[in-house]
Amino acid sequence: MSPLQRAAEHAARFLDSLPDRHVGPRADHDALRAALAVPLSDDGEDAAAVVDALAAGADPGIIASAGPRYFGFVIGGSLPVALAADWLTSAWDQNTGLFATSPANSVCEEIAREWLLDLLDLPRDAGLGFVTGCQMANFTALAAARNGVLRKRGWNVETHGLYGAPRVHIVVGAEAHVTVHTSLRMLGFGTQLVVVPADGQGRMRADALRDALAPLHGPLIVCAQAGNVNSGAVDPLRDVAAIVHERGGWLHIDGAFGLWARASRAKRALLDGAELADSWATDAHKWLNVPYDNGIVVVRDAAAHRASMAVTAEYLEHSAGKERDPFEWAPEFSRRGRGFTVYAALRHLGRRGVEALVDRCCARAAQMAALLRRDPRVEILNDVVLNQVVARFGNSDDVTRATVAAAQREGTCWMAGTTWRGVAAMRISVSNWSTGEEDIARSADAILRSVP
Numbered sequence: 529m530s531p532l533q534r535a536a537e538h539a540a541r542f543l544d545s546l547p548d549r550h551v552g553p554r555a556d557h558d559a560l561r562a563a564l565a566v567p568l569s570d571d572g573e574d575a576a577a578v579v580d581a582l583a584a585g586a587d588p589g590i591i592a593s594a595g596p597r598y599f600g601f602v603i604g605g606s607l608p609v610a611l612a613a614d615w616l617t618s619a620w621d622q623n624t625g626l627f628a629t630s631p632a633n634s635v636c637e638e639i640a641r642e643w644l645l646d647l648l649d650l651p652r653d654a655g656l657g658f659v660t661g662c663q664m665a666n667f668t669a670l671a672a673a674r675n676g677v678l679r680k681r682g683w684n685v686e687t688h689g690l691y692g693a694p695r696v697h698i699v700v701g702a703e704a705h706v707t708v709h710t711s712l713r714m715l716g717f718g719t720q721l722v723v724v725p726a727d728g729q730g731r732m733r734a735d736a737l738r739d740a741l742a743p744l745h746g747p748l749i750v751c752a753q754a755g756n757v758n759s760g761a762v763d764p765l766r767d768v769a770a771i772v773h774e775r776g777g778w779l780h781i782d783g784a785f786g787l788w789a790r791a792s793r794a795k796r797a798l799l800d801g802a803e804l805a806d807s808w809a810t811d812a813h814k815w816l817n818v819p820y821d822n823g824i825v826v827v828r829d830a831a832a833h834r835a836s837m838a839v840t841a842e843y844l845e846h847s848a849g850k851e852r853d854p855f856e857w858a859p860e861f862s863r864r865g866r867g868f869t870v871y872a873a874l875r876h877l878g879r880r881g882v883e884a885l886v887d888r889c890c891a892r893a894a895q896m897a898a899l900l901r902r903d904p905r906v907e908i909l910n911d912v913v914l915n916q917v918v919a920r921f922g923n924s925d926d927v928t929r930a931t932v933a934a935a936q937r938e939g940t941c942w943m944a945g946t947t948w949r950g951v952a953a954m955r956i957s958v959s960n961w962s963t964g965e966e967d968i969a970r971s972a973d974a975i976l977r978s979v980p
Contacts, residue, residue, distance in 0.1 A: 531575040531576045531578070534580060534583075538580075542587075542590070546592055546962075547595065549592045549595060551598050551939055551940065552592075552936050552942045553590075555589050563586075564582075564586065592942075593605070594960075595960070596962040596963040596964060597942070597963070597967050597971050598941070599943045599958060600942050601944055601957065602757065602785050602814055602959055603813075603814070603957070604816070604817045604960060605817050605960035606817055606818060606819045607817045607876065610869045613818075613872035614819040614869050617864065617865045617868045620632075622865045623862050624637075624864065625863055626854075626855065627851040627852060627853050632868075633865040633867050634854060636867035636870075636871040637854055637870075637871075638852045638867075640658075640867050640870045641656040643874045644656065647791050648787060648788075648790045648791060648808075648826075650803060650808065650826055653830060654826050655672075655826070655827040655829075655833030655834060655857055656825065656857065657833070657837070657857030657858035658812075658822065658824060658857075659823040659825055659858045659859065659860070660821040660823055660860070661811055661820075662707055662784040662809050662823050663707040663710060663823070664825075664860075665810065665811070665823040665824060665825035666707050666708050666711040666780070666782055667711040667715065668809075668827075668836070668837065668859060669809050669826075669827055670708075670712060670749065670780060670807075671715055672827045672835075673780055673806065673807060673832075674696065674717075675832045676778055676829050677696060677747035677748065677749060678693055678694065678747055680747070681746070681747055686835060686836065690716045694746050695746055696749060697746060697748045697749070698722065698749050698751070699721065699722040699741065699744075699748070699749070699750040700721050700722070700723060701724050701726055701730075701752065702730075703726045703753070703756055703758075704751055704782065705753065705784065707784075708751050709721075722744070729756065729910060729911055730759045730761050731756070731761045731763050732752060732763040734768055734771060738771050741771065748778065749777060750768070750772045750777055750778070750780070752765060752768050752781050752805070753781070753782050753786075754782070754787050756786075757955075759910035759911065760893075760910065760912070760913050760914035760916030761911070761913060762786055762913070765781065765799060765800065765801035765802045765804070765805070766801025766804065769801050769805060770804075773804070778806045778807070779805040779806050779807075780805065780806065780808070780809070781802055781805045781807070781808045781809070783808055784811050785811065785815050786914060787799070787808060788814070789914060790802060791879070791883050791886055792883045794887055794890075795886060795890060798913060798914070805828070807826065807827045807828065808826040809826075812866075812869070812870050815886060815959060817873065817885065817960065821864075824870075833857060837857055837858060838856040888961075889915040889958045889959055890914055890958075892967075893914070893916060893957075894912050896956055896958065896968050896971070896972055897912045897917045899969065900972055905927075905979055906920070906976075906979075907923065909951075915957060915959060916956070916957055917958075918953045918956075919953060919954045920952070921954070922979065922980075925951060926952075927979065928952040928953060930980050931954065931979045932944070932945040934978035934980070938978060940974035941970070943955060943956050943957075
């Protein structure tokens with residue numbers, strides 16, 4: 529049997545096991561090394577035998593994050609249609625940086641761009657790129673922001689760099705995601721940022737933003753958030769946009785998962801004003817449920833977006849006409865065909881399917897909060913506005929951490945621990961298309977049985 533046939537069989541068995549699989553790992557580092565570490569041979573091994581050995585040796589260390597009861601780190605599952613498209617993507621093995629190297633991916637990206645801008649109701653002429661995840665989506669958007677705000681001051685940062693450039697003031701909320709901070713460091717902005725206080729749910733305070741901007745003069749970039757990684761809360765985007773644009777600044781929104789709520793009629797009001805921003809970052813591998821890795825960056829000023837990413841060289845065969853060269857909208861040149869899976873997921877789901885996916889995850893999060901809240905040992909710390917639940921047990925850091933660890937070991941479900949607003953908590957993120965009411969009921973019961 530060919531290695532591809534063996535891989536398909538192993539994959540099918542894994543997918544079939546997900547409804548009842550122990551969610552966390554079943555082997556530690558040393559056990560996995562013992563199963564997988566063999567001397568590198570001189571003459572190699574049979575391909576099918578290697579696939580079998582990899583599947584068997586890795587299995588105890590494979591997290592069931594593709595399954596319905598994994599609630600850690602805002603990790604989505606994979607829609608079957610998107611997984612199938614991803615298998616095709618690997619089989620086709622396209623280097624998709626240029627139209628010349630993969631016309632099919634270029635066109636799929638072009639179509640997916642149009643669908644996404646329409647679905648999320650963002651400017652239809654905006655630039656859009658497919659990247660590895662929200663880390664690089666934030667990086668790309670903020671690179672475009674750097675280009676845009678300095679260009680208004682007569683400085684071409686792509687030609688002259690930052691040495692000698694006007695100082696750019698960077699403003700973030702107190703609970704901005706770490707990927708925003710990392711992106712700013714990589715872009716040369718460092719860590720000495722203006723930090724705006726947040727309210728009790730982690731939202732940037734608009735009044736505090738206005739006060740923070742008052743003494744600042746010169747180029748300005750403000751980073752807001754749609755979907756706090758703990759609470760799911762969304763910054764007051766309409767007010768924030770008005771304040772930033774009064775000062776001639778650039779507003780960026782980190783919407784790693786929360787931006788998808790714009791596809792839901794029930795949740796869209798939470799993101800009122802998001803359309804007024806200058807750039808947006810999100811993940812398709814979160815709430816759209818396509819396989820890793822797949823992030824999306826959108827920039828209102830397509831010229832600034834393209835100028836911050838595009839390069840030329842004599843040996844590159846650039847498109848001369850309307851064809852899309854994907855590398856002009858993202859940092860990577862050699863890159864996977866991420867447009868195929870997004871195209872497949874959107875075409876399969878349609879508008880109402882994406883909306884239903886978002887609404888279903890939010891409903892299951894509310895169900896989880898309601899079930900846990902019935903127990904007097906549990907406190908729900910956040911307003912459950914999207915798909916995030918933050919729970920605390922026994923009003924104690926030690927009890928909470930012990931509950932998280934015990935629930936992870938038990939294996940019915942898996943959630944991450946966190947520290948939020950100065951106390952230990954369990955963070956539950958419902959992000960998978962396959963999570964049903966029974967999965968939440970089973971998981972809530974397992975969590976409550978884990979409280980010491």
